[in-house]
Amino acid sequence: MALASIGNSEFDRDTAITPRAPGVTGDGTAEHDVHIHQGWTLFGAANGGYLLATAARALADTLPHPDPFTVTAHYLSATRPGPAVVRSSRAHTRRSLSTGQASLFQTAGDGTEVERLRVLATYGDLDALPEDVRTTAKPPELPPREHCVSRDGLGDGEGFGAAEIVARLDLALDPATAGWATGGPTGPGEMRGWFDFADGRDPDPLSLLLAADALPPTTFDLGVIAWVPTVELTVHVRRRPAPGPLRIAVVTRNLAGGFLEEDAEIWDSADRLVAQSRQLARLLS
Template sequence: MSTSSIESPSAVATSEFDRDTAVTLRESGVYDAELSAGWTIIAAVNGGYLLALLGRALGDHLPHPDPFTISAHYLTPSVPGPAVIRTETVRTGRTLSTGTASLFQYAEDGTELERIRVLASYGDLDTLTDDVRTTATPPAIPPAGQCFSAADNPDPRIPGSSAIVDRLDLRLDPACVGWAVGAPSGKGEMRAWFDLADGRAHDPLSLLLAVDALPPTSFELGLKGWTPTVELTTHVRRRPAPGPLRVSITTRNLAGGFLEEDAEVWDSADRLVAQSRQLARAPRD
């Protein structure tokens, strides 16, 4: 077991993201955590933040350091406050190890409520070869200075908390912000430059956040409100180069009250460093 991902009681992480995703080992495979209100959006704690928190616990529990693939089922909405994460090793191999993790919170009567359950395979990104054969291309986004930040035109018609916005440096592609001025494009697309507001460098854990940190594509489809994630699978492909990330999310099909979101995350070296697909419930007007 590695101990590098656990914040000791006397250590003070310089990044808010690291402090808020810190886990404390209670006993073998069991970790205590505190879900921060700083990562809430509309009605609940953000799913990408939660995925990073569970990813940190699994990275400590498993013998390999980096998430290669992690699939999460969001069972009930998480709220700020104490939580416990229970991890289990499923299999350990030479290059990959697989484990599960569940995050629990407490009802008013003290009983545990399972919020999220994940299955993940971990490896070592530093051992990957440089061989790349791809037809994927980075998203075309205007320079960050020509994009829109949350301060440019926040939309007060979306009720609830938007605390997570203050922890991110998002610069949205002007082609994807029609929703903010009452003129959604009708296209299921969202693109942005992505950084953490405190300047923390990107790593595999921040990639888990990035795939679920942009406004939902449903906004550009003309729907407002909470878009809760049902299931989210993320593939981490490379350790990101220093510098801002570009995130592109698309939806091709909203039907029966559900939609998919396919995300690509590109680093400053034009490498595809993460991919994800999630199923989400469409907002209910």
């Protein structure tokens, strides 16, 4: 059994898991107590990437392989700060890969248990992957961080910059995709920027799950400022990221019927594509 590393950063503390006895059972099931922290919310609702990383940490403690390779989450209802439990199980194990599922539950005000999130994931060992790379993908061309729109420029009061999660992060957005925050013209539905933790924590595979859902919605670049909750999110982790800030590029090509997709690429400081994601989100006015 491999457990994702726990450090002293805020992200590590706030995604911590506590196994319930007897731990992983003989049939490959486990329960972990977790606490959903206020600091990773957007105006009261927990961020989808933060929830995914929390559930993925529990799966890392349940499966025989250490690293998420592909993780898909369906968000069933809004998760609020407070106690929760993650129930996970092994679905299939091979030599180099293992697959499991996990669900996050909270107790509602009437005492009933409500499932908030359901995850299906395949894990492996990123350090065992070959080094060959054949790709046509290129990292996004971003201005230096000092020329980007920082947290202070993302709006206060009821704006995105006031969201609780933003204070945990060190985001710097490409001005070309931040017109919604600076009063400039809107764009074609893109969001690009630098991603780092405010406390300087280096990225790892679990934090890539957070990063995939950390930038402002691409609808802002379309001139539509509204709540955009995630319906489904899939993240493919390709490499273990090098130390240093990440670069993220997100694009939406189709907003129709009140739903949109967001395709993201995440690049590390060594110019390697370390994660890709797609999510389906709903536009709520």
